[in-house]
Amino acid sequence: MKIDKKGIELITKWEGLKLKPYLCSAKVPTIGYGSTFYENGVKVKLTDSGITKERANQLFQNTLKTYEN
Helix, strand or coil, X not given: CCCCHHHHHHXXXXXXXXXXXXXXXXXXXXXXXXECECCCXXXXXXXXXXXXXXXXXXXXXXXXXXXXX
């Protein structure tokens, strides 16, 4: 299944965008639009550097592919 544009808009609005690592409500280090892992599979840490909006979009797309599969 592939999520459509409206679904992506809903998720990104709900998650919000944070360019620096933070603890989500589940107390998991998170960045961007709710990403807990980077493209290479490494977990996000609170000590990591911030990212750009473009990188946040890339991370979101990578995460989305995992759930779409």
